[in-house]
Amino acid sequence: xxxxxPRPRRSKTRAQNEALILQAAEKVFAEAGFGGAxxxxxxxxxxxxxxxxxxxxxxxxxLYRRVVQTIFEIWLQAASAMDGTDDPAEGIGAYIxxxxxxxxxxxxxxxxxxSEVMHGAPVIQDYLExxxxxxTAGRVALIQRWIASxxxxxxxxxxxxxxxxxxxxxxxxxxxxxxxxxxxxxxSDAQWHEATEAVKSMILRGIGAM
Amino acid sequence: xxxxxPRPRRSKTRAQNEALILQAAEKVFAEAGFGGAxxxxxxxxxxxxxxxxxxxxxxxxxLYRRVVQTIFEIWLQAASAMDGTDDPAEGIGAYIxxxxxxxxxxxxxxxxxxSEVMHGAPVIQDYLExxxxxxTAGRVALIQRWIASxxxxxxxxxxxxxxxxxxxxxxxxxxxxxxxxxxxxxxSDAQWHEATEAVKSMILRGIGAM
DNA sequence: TCTTTTCCTGACCGTATGGTCAGATTGAAG
DNA sequence: CTTCAATCTGACCATACGGTCAGGAAAAGA
Numbered sequence: 001x002x003x004x005x006p007r008p009r010r011s012k013t014r015a016q017n018e019a020l021i022l023q024a025a026e027k028v029f030a031e032a033g034f035g036g037a038x039x040x041x042x043x044x045x046x047x048x049x050x051x052x053x054x055x056x057x058x059x060x061x062x063l064y065r066r067v068v069q070t071i072f073e074i075w076l077q078a079a080s081a082m083d084g085t086d087d088p089a090e091g092i093g094a095y096i097x098x099x100x101x102x103x104x105x106x107x108x109x110x111x112x113x114x115s116e117v118m119h120g121a122p123v124i125q126d127y128l129e130x131x132x133x134x135x136t137a138g139r140v141a142l143i144q145r146w147i148a149s150x151x152x153x154x155x156x157x158x159x160x161x162x163x164x165x166x167x168x169x170x171x172x173x174x175x176x177x178x179x180x181x182x183x184x185x186x187x188s189d190a191q192w193h194e195a196t197e198a199v200k201s202m203i204l205r206g207i208g209a210m
Numbered sequence: 211x212x213x214x215x216p217r218p219r220r221s222k223t224r225a226q227n228e229a230l231i232l233q234a235a236e237k238v239f240a241e242a243g244f245g246g247a248x249x250x251x252x253x254x255x256x257x258x259x260x261x262x263x264x265x266x267x268x269x270x271x272x273l274y275r276r277v278v279q280t281i282f283e284i285w286l287q288a289a290s291a292m293d294g295t296d297d298p299a300e301g302i303g304a305y306i307x308x309x310x311x312x313x314x315x316x317x318x319x320x321x322x323x324x325s326e327v328m329h330g331a332p333v334i335q336d337y338l339e340x341x342x343x344x345x346t347a348g349r350v351a352l353i354q355r356w357i358a359s360x361x362x363x364x365x366x367x368x369x370x371x372x373x374x375x376x377x378x379x380x381x382x383x384x385x386x387x388x389x390x391x392x393x394x395x396x397x398s399d400a401q402w403h404e405a406t407e408a409v410k411s412m413i414l415r416g417i418g419a420m
Numbered sequence: 421t422c423t424t425t426t427c428c429t430g431a432c433c434g435t436a437t438g439g440t441c442a443g444a445t446t447g448a449a450g
Numbered sequence: 451c452t453t454c455a456a457t458c459t460g461a462c463c464a465t466a467c468g469g470t471c472a473g474g475a476a477a478a479g480a
Contacts, residue, residue: 035246117225128390159408198369206416
């Protein structure tokens with residue numbers, strides 16, 4: 001009974017097509033919402049027949065679930081940016097930079113995540129109650145240690161986390177509004193840098209970590 | 211040719227039913243998104259037959275448009291909170307309080323607004339380009355005057371506005387996530403007050419206005 | 421009371437959607 | 451070449467949706 005011997009067989013095709021479909025699905029779910037998205041449109045964006053989607057993903061719900069999980073994992077990757085330093089300005093600054101970078105590179109993912117949470121998190125409720133709750137508890141403790149050591153002002157750690165999430169994700173979720181107020185143009189490289197620095201300076205000063 | 215003589219006739223019924231339908235529609239659009247909402251479900255929530263909805267609102271789009279417009283007007287009412295003072299701590303503090311209050315009292319409206327913007331603002335694009343753009347320009351000028359007078363640090367006014375919107379609306383749009391991290395319980399009166407004060411203190415200190 | 425306008429609603433319709441399936445195609449292993 | 455599992459897809463189906471409509475009920479004015 002071999003563990004994983006000649007498994008792949010022809011599964012390179014599978015991996016490629018799954019990635020293609022997930023990418024198209026993320027875009028369509030972000031632009032139309034779960035209810036407004038159609039399997040036909042996702043198929044068109046992916047350049048595949050609709051029936052082929054159902055070969056890889058049995059139902060629309062399953063495809064959506066995979067999209068949300070992918071986003072959640074990307075989102076958690078930035079979580080480690082806060083670790084590895086005992087300087088709150090450095091840790092939180094790095095976290096802001098990581099999250100702003102995600103907002104820029106994965107705006108669709110951020111929108112799908114926001115939409116999922118706004119609708120009551122029907123798919124990722126268990127993630128919220130386990131992974132996210134644990135992660136949050138750990139960072140709250142970390143921030144409390146920073147406060148105890150006198151490196152930052154005694155702010156409410158949870159409210160600080162909410163402000164970090166809200167402010168950074170706003171640049172992804174509301175990018176259309178920001179573009180409109182920017183004369184209809186997407187933010188340039190320089191403007192993204194300015195925004196990141198502005199968020200960092202306002203928040204770090206706001207928590208007395210500068 | 212009288213201007214507006216015995217107009218009302220029996221329109222009290224109309225006003226009542228329109229309000230009833232709009233309230234139900236706001237809830238359903240917030241929980242399911244535009245694509246996921248159905249006229250049947252809105253009708254059930256309102257306690258009316260579906261055909262009756264189409265008597266007052268010809269199409270689903272028209273009903274949605276009215277819901278979004280209602281929210282936008284509520285949203286603009288808080289805009290005046292920034293005026294009437296030459297102290298940024300007072301003006302921005304009042305604005306934060308007003309927006310936090312809206313997040314608490316109209317979470318569904320905030321969600322519909324967020325969803326609309328995330329999907330590219332198909333319905334309220336003209337509002338963004340006129341009313342919102344003008345309002346924003348006015349507040350940017352106000353903030354610049356505060357900065358010039360030395361009452362606050364020289365922050366980027368637009369990025370400050372984005373942070374105000376993001377942070378306050380987060381408590382409405384992501385209230386499900388916040389509730390989950392709060393042990394599954396909605397925020398209490400005291401917790402709402404704490405959150406408002408936390409947001410105020412972090413932001414006001416962040417812009418050097420304390 | 422009679423008339424007129426508003427309000428109400430069950431039944432119906434065309435369409436689009438998520439999902440299914442039988443059968444064709446492909447390509448690596450033997 | 452043959453085999454066989456993996457991949458692909460046009461055609462199809464049941465359902466649910468937004469919207470329509472004819473006609474009834476109710477109230478306001480005369």
